[in-house]
Amino acid sequence: MWLLHITLLVSIGLANCECPGENVFEEIAGTCYYFSSDRDETADWQGARTICQDMGSLLGMKVDLSELGAEASCMSDGLLMERIAEKGKLYTWLGGTDSSNEGTWHWASSGRSLSIMDSRWLLGDPNGDQKENCLNAVVIGSYHRSYLNDFTCGSVDYFVCQIL
Ligand SMILES: [Ca+2]
Numbered sequence: 001m002w003l004l005h006i007t008l009l010v011s012i013g014l015a016n017c018e019c020p021g022e023n024v025f026e027e028i029a030g031t032c033y034y035f036s037s038d039r040d041e042t043a044d045w046q047g048a049r050t051i052c053q054d055m056g057s058l059l060g061m062k063v064d065l066s067e068l069g070a071e072a073s074c075m076s077d078g079l080l081m082e083r084i085a086e087k088g089k090l091y092t093w094l095g096g097t098d099s100s101n102e103g104t105w106h107w108a109s110s111g112r113s114l115s116i117m118d119s120r121w122l123l124g125d126p127n128g129d130q131k132e133n134c135l136n137a138v139v140i141g142s143y144h145r146s147y148l149n150d151f152t153c154g155s156v157d158y159f160v161c162q163i164l
């Protein structure tokens, strides 16, 4: 399914917009994101990473699952979490994991750490111990907000890629 989108992306090319492929990536405060929910595209965490990275290979750019807390995208972090909530999907993969060292979270692409004290975690999360080693954004409908949540890596869900 995503091959179709890549073809679209390449055929549109790097036109005059800041993010490559018109209507493929969405710019939020200067950072480019790809929301798979716009195309009803789902994958498990590793599969989602691969899709993001393959996009990057085709574009000659570094693309991976989205990360929060990078200096270059600090302006867009909060807006991204809001945008995920607006998209309305319950779960959206982000690029964090604690699979290599249970309880120690880091962003897979950059290697930067993600504190379990970060205020963006859902109250009580991370809570999955060895069973939940991948990071998603969970949308709590009654608050219209998204929060960080550790989740089963094999779950097939929407995801958001970022040009890093
Ligand atoms: Ca875990």
Ligand SMILES: [Ca+2]
Binding pocket: 125, 126, 127, 128, 132, 149, 150, 151
């Ligand atoms: Ca959890």
